[in-house]
Structure formats: structure tokens, C-alpha cells
Amino acid sequence: MGDQPTDRPHPLAELSAEDQALCRAAFAATANAHAPYSRFSVGAALVTASGTVFRGANLENASYGLSICAEAAALVAANNAADRAVTAIAVTGHSASSRRDPTAIVTPCGRCRQMIAEFAALSDTDIRVLCCAGDLSRVLSTSIDALLPHAFGRASLSAS
């Protein structure tokens, strides 16, 4: 399917081997989720220009507002390694509730889109975002520019 963002999901098998591996890493990361409140386990995996993969899982808190998203956790891990040239990030999640469709696509929340956009600005690149179904059956391959158009960023602070 190439690198062009699309508006519709594709079967995982149609992605490149590298992208499939990133989606599977995100899925594996869900095992580390601490989600006793939402019971929605989210995993993220990002890859940097160095080829290093960083994972994250959601970390919820009894004070709900303090919860940390999986994408944010993965970005923090990359930041801790000073390896911030993120080229792609995959996210997936699955619910303990049988009411949620396991084939539903998981996309980053607004806060995470802003965080991903910050990393994109650092590298002056458009980070690819692989939004995976909870069961990895389908993946929406898009980008942070498409998910967060007209983003607020560093340039916004210096605008006159």
C-alpha cells in the first residue's frame, strides 16, 4: 500500500514487513497496560530513524485525569534515550468488555496527536501513524499531519 496515507483501513498483511512488525509490537505492549478503570488496554510502538523501537502501554490512575496514554509512554521512552527522530508510531487497544468491536480502529487521542506533532516538528518530518484494530485485523495508515492539521506548535509561539 506504500507510504501514502489513506482514508480507509487495510488488512495487516498488506502492510510492509516493517510496519507489520511495528503493529505487532504495539499489540504486544498492551500486555503491560495498567487499565483497571477503563479496562481498555492500549499499546503503542514507535520506530526512530535509528531503527530503534520504543513501546508504551497506558497507565491509569484512580485519579482519572492523571492517566498516561500508551503513545505518550512510548514517546517518553524515546525521549529518555534522546532518540527523538520518530518516523512511525503504531497504536492498538482492546477492551475487556465484549461490547466493544475488536475490529474497531484505535486512533490517538487529541493530546497524543499534539505530542506526536511535537516530535514531528523536531525532525521536520510527517510521522506516519498506524492506527490498528484491537485484533490487528485492519490498520489505518495515516500521518500526524492528516490527524492534526493546522497544529499548534513552536512556530505558533513566535507568530506575530
Ligand SMILES: [Zn+2]
Ligand atoms: Zn492519548
